[in-house]
Amino acid sequence: MERRVFLGTLAAGAALAGHSRAAGTDPPLRVGLIGCGWYGGVVLKAAFEAGGVEVVALCDVDTAHLDSMGELVAERQSKAPVRYGDWRELLDHEGLQAVVIATPPHWHALPFIEACRRGLDIYCEKPLAYDVREGQAMVAAAAQASDAVIQVGFQRRQAGAIRQAAQYIQDGAPGRIVTAAAQIHYPAELKDPTPKDPPSTLDWDRWCGPAPKLPYSEQVGHFAWRLEKAYGNGHLVDWGIHWIDTIRMALGLGMPRAVTAAGGLYDLKGRITTPDVLQVYFEFDECPVTWNHRIFPTAELTPETNIGMSFFGEKESVFLNDNRFVVAPVDKDAERRVVEGKNDAQAAHLANWLDAVRTRGEVSCPPEDAFQSTAAVQLAMVALEVGGRVEWDDAAKAVRGNPQATALLKRDYRGPWVHPGQS
Numbered sequence: 454m455e456r457r458v459f460l461g462t463l464a465a466g467a468a469l470a471g472h473s474r475a476a477g478t479d480p481p482l483r484v485g486l487i488g489c490g491w492y493g494g495v496v497l498k499a500a501f502e503a504g505g506v507e508v509v510a511l512c513d514v515d516t517a518h519l520d521s522m523g524e525l526v527a528e529r530q531s532k533a534p535v536r537y538g539d540w541r542e543l544l545d546h547e548g549l550q551a552v553v554i555a556t557p558p559h560w561h562a563l564p565f566i567e568a569c570r571r572g573l574d575i576y577c578e579k580p581l582a583y584d585v586r587e588g589q590a591m592v593a594a595a596a597q598a599s600d601a602v603i604q605v606g607f608q609r610r611q612a613g614a615i616r617q618a619a620q621y622i623q624d625g626a627p628g629r630i631v632t633a634a635a636q637i638h639y640p641a642e643l644k645d646p647t648p649k650d651p652p653s654t655l656d657w658d659r660w661c662g663p664a665p666k667l668p669y670s671e672q673v674g675h676f677a678w679r680l681e682k683a684y685g686n687g688h689l690v691d692w693g694i695h696w697i698d699t700i701r702m703a704l705g706l707g708m709p710r711a712v713t714a715a716g717g718l719y720d721l722k723g724r725i726t727t728p729d730v731l732q733v734y735f736e737f738d739e740c741p742v743t744w745n746h747r748i749f750p751t752a753e754l755t756p757e758t759n760i761g762m763s764f765f766g767e768k769e770s771v772f773l774n775d776n777r778f779v780v781a782p783v784d785k786d787a788e789r790r791v792v793e794g795k796n797d798a799q800a801a802h803l804a805n806w807l808d809a810v811r812t813r814g815e816v817s818c819p820p821e822d823a824f825q826s827t828a829a830v831q832l833a834m835v836a837l838e839v840g841g842r843v844e845w846d847d848a849a850k851a852v853r854g855n856p857q858a859t860a861l862l863k864r865d866y867r868g869p870w871v872h873p874g875q876s
């Protein structure tokens with residue numbers, strides 16, 4: 454037995470709440486964008502849809518990306534934004550009120566902390582940071598800038614099906630959730646890993662910035678950096694982090710007290726530097742959460758649950774992803790329900806930030822919360838590297854009794870950049 458329901462009201466309500474800004478009479482918010490790649494464009498489009506913004510400045514280290522983002526902005530507003538190659542100059546732009554940070558993760562911490570010092574409102578993409586100590590320094594900087602409205606880009610918190618499923622779980626019908634599992638199995642899109650000269654429009658040295666300067670190849674450059682250890686740190690940190698964040702939100706979890714990881718490169722060796730097979734066991738106080746991925750090309754046996762999360766409760770199991778949740782009762786005679794929803798999460802998350810900027814209100818993903826989701830997956834990668842289980846002391850914000858893992862919480866910066874965190 455199975456019943457299908459279409460989810461409408463909750464998702465639409467969430468998105469519409471934010472669209473009020475467009476109808477208001479406030480002067481537009483003067484926004485700058487640092488990082489004009491794929492997702493910077495997605496975020497800007499969502500901001501234009503929410504309304505009430507003027508993009509006054511763009512920054513990138515690739516002039517081709519500045520050109521294309523300039524064209525996107527020109528479709529939406531008559532005044533051309535000023536273009537910068539150095540984010541410090543963008544932050545100096547006169548009259549700037551808010552900044553969107555959509556650079557790769559190794560370039561989040563320094564612009565974020567500087568924007569906090571200037572009291573700017575911030576929308577920063579996930580993951581919060583490249584390493585744990587950067588993340589802590591960002592949380593501390595945000596706390597100092599207590600008047601600033603800061604949202605981190607875990608937009609799936611706003612997806613209609615996810616919101617409704619989280620509420621359903623919190624209301625208690627599935628009973629106590631004994632364990633949760635998340636996975637994203639998909640064939641990664643790979644590029645050519647052969648070192649070559651970077652495109653003439655790209656300043657590779659500045660792109661690498663505080664991170665190690667690896668020889669340029671298409672597989673570590675734009676977009677593809679996700680699966681490079683020195684930049685994106687792999688599929689769990691890049692994409693899986695969304696599910697870990699969603700599970701934390703749905704179950705009200707803080708930091709795991711221990712994380713165990715196993716995996717490696719079994720098919721894509723020589724192509725990427727992060728695991729193509731990974732399993733992680735997060736021990737949260739409330740319940741264990743597992744993560745699983747396979748990212749080599751393979752035929753999937755259960756495509757309908759390849760990308761998503763499962764919550765196993767005493768009375769019901771709940772599977773969910775961006776568009777859909779499925780409820781399967783333990784009672785075999787009870788009917789199974791499928792709830793379908795529209796995914797308008799990105800528009801809603803941006804609108805949520807812009808509304809909070811206007812009202813000086815709360816955002817759905819503040820830095821401390823983003824830190825916990827980010828640090829959880831970073832600890833998984835640390836556990837993988839040290840070969841076992843890593844215990845986290847959340848009060849001390851430290852790994853327990855493991856100097857090798859402790860050393861991995863903070864990586865050395867490439868000069869002249871100085872790491873903002875403490876050892």
Ligand SMILES: NC(=O)c1ccc[n+]([C@@H]2O[C@H](COP(=O)([O-])OP(=O)(O)OC[C@H]3O[C@@H](n4cnc5c(N)ncnc54)[C@H](O)[C@@H]3O)[C@@H](O)[C@H]2O)c1
Pocket residue numbers: 487488489490491492493512513514515518538539540554555556557558560578579580606607608659660661662674675676677691
């Ligand atoms: N929330 C989501 O669902 C989601 C989805 C995709 C990407 N993201 C996040 O968005 C961010 C950007 O990802 P992307 O896919 O757009 O990558 P991308 O490689 O397409 O774009 C990154 C851009 O940043 C620029 N850049 C690098 N260093 C810079 C610097 N010092 N100053 C200014 N610009 C610099 C690059 O030249 C490039 O144009 C990442 O943090 C990523 O994790 C989030």
